[in-house]
Amino acid sequence: MGRRWAARRLGLALALMVVVVLAARCDGGVTSSFVRKSGKTVDMPLDSDVFRVPRGYNAPQQVHITQGDHDGTAVTVSWVTQDEPGSSTVLYGTSKSKIEFFAEGKYARYKFYNYTSGYIHHCTLRNLERDTKYYYALGIGHTLREFWFRTPPKVGPDVPYTFGLIGDLGQTFDSNRTLSHYESNPKAQALLYVGDLSYADNHPNHDNVRWDTWGRKCTPVPDQSAPVYITIGDGGNVEGLANNMTEPQPSYSAYREASFGHAILEIKNRSHAYYSWHRNQDGNAVAADSMWFSNRYWHPIDDSYT
Structure with missing residues (x-):
């Protein structure tokens, strides 16, 4: 009886050793020493410097560009004027000292609850040269704002x-x-x-x-x-948010x-x-x-x- 019990204890000890060794070998390790802060991040207040409106009455704001066609030879410039329509014209050219071309755009605005948007402008610059630096300007008088972009190269694998x-x-x-x-x-x-x-x-x-x-x-x-x-x-996807994460992560997870x-x-x-x-x-x-x-x-x- 004593020998049988001793054999059982020895077998149990060996089994535990195997489990410990396997657990150590399966440990995914630490992929990073960084620990993200647990507090929920909050929106910056409306008077933050990064939200400031450009200087000057009705100055163009929220300026950004997108590709204006499938071939990369057009660019759409978008911006907002807050107080009145102003101009939807964009001046552009390949030299900062000689902006010789212009394009006319359109604007629209919308209402939502008690909010009324500014005048949202879109203007497409067409027939641009590929892989070329262009300067462009929008606005009127002292509110004129200047930017530049480079068109994409010719499409190829x-x-x-x-x-x-x-x-x-x-x-x-x-x-x-x-x-x-x-x-x-x-x-x-x-x-x-x-x-x-x-x-x-x-x-x-x-x-x-x-x-x-x-x-x-x-x-x-x-x-x-x-x-x-x-x-x-x-x-925006029909399947909804992916909220089913494992928490906390097991020790063997990478x-x-x-x-x-x-x-x-x-x-x-x-x-x-x-x-x-x-x-x-x-x-x-x-x-x-x-x-x-x-x-x-x-x-x-x-x-x-x-």
């Missing part, structure tokens, strides 16, 4: 191009750090805002003033050149923590692209995570051995 990626930006203090961090990164040629955008629906009556503040915050990019493309976020920041997607050629994630908490040149993507059509990989 091996033409390199770099996108900046920001998702769910909002207008919190963390949002401001994200945008400032992105602006310090000189790589991107165009910026993709992967919605959601303003989070105006977090305020009573979906306060549309928060769309104006968001638009003004996103205007002052230092080089003032990158096109902006807006796409829907998870709130889950990357959620954090504020931006990404850079560098399309190298037809077969390869490089993606890097830059957290606000890291230095401007430091990528917290990165990976290569390959196009299986142009770069087939034999994975039959897996």
Whole structure:
């Protein structure tokens, strides 16, 4: 009886040792020393510097550009004038000292609850040369504002191009750090805002003033050149939000923590692209995570051995 009990205890001890060893080997490890703050981020107040209206009566605000056609030879300039329509004309040219062309746009406005929008202008510049720097100006008299952009290169499977990626930006203090961090990164040629955008629906009556503040915050990019493309976020998809995360994460999980920041997607050629994630908490040149993507059509990989 004693020998049998001793054998059982020895077997149990060995089994526990195996479990401990397996648990140690299955531990995903720590992928980052960063711990995101637990407090909920809040919107910046309406009188924040980044929300300020440009100087001058009826000065153009919320200025941004998007690609105006499928070929990359047109650019649409959008902006808002608050008090009256003003001018929908955009002056442009390939030299800052000689802006010789002009285009006429249109404007519209809308009402929502007790909110009345400013005059929203859209003007498309057409027949532009590819991969060319253009200067453009809008406004009247002392409220004239000048910017510039570079048109995309000719379309081709091996033409390199770099996108900046920001998702769910909002207008919190963390949002401001994200945008400032992105602006310090000189790589991107165009910026993709992967919605959601303003989070105006977090305020009573979906306060549309928060769309104006968001638009003004996103205007002052230092080089003032990158096109902006807006796409829907998870709130616009029929499947709804992805809220079913495991919490807390098990010790063997290699889950990357959620954090504020931006990404850079560098399309190298037809077969390869490089993606890097830059957290606000890291230095401007430091990528917290990165990976290569390959196009299986142009770069087939034999994975039959897996």
